Amino acid sequence: MKVAVDSELCQGHARCWDIAPEVFSLDEEGHGFASDSEVPPALQEKAREAAQNCPERAITLS
Numbered sequence: 001m002k003v004a005v006d007s008e009l010c011q012g013h014a015r016c017w018d019i020a021p022e023v024f025s026l027d028e029e030g031h032g033f034a035s036d037s038e039v040p041p042a043l044q045e046k047a048r049e050a051a052q053n054c055p056e057r058a059i060t061l062s
């Protein structure tokens with residue numbers, strides 16, 4: 001599974017990082033980005049949960 005954060009949509013709520021800190025990091029302004037674009041199987045459920053909880057729908061999983 002691959003994960004990406006659309007920086008145009010992200011408003012920096014940090015919810016993704018709160019839910020899945022193994023998958024997401026925050027930049028100095030609190031905007032989320034994928035620490036690694038490839039999500040290992042053990043973290044895919046958390047990545048899904050984070051995507052569902054992103055208020056801006058900025059997280060794409062493929």
Ligand code: SF4
Nearest residue numbers: 010013014016032054
């Ligand atoms: S939850 Fe969504 S809007 Fe908030 S920091 Fe993460 S990607 Fe950005």
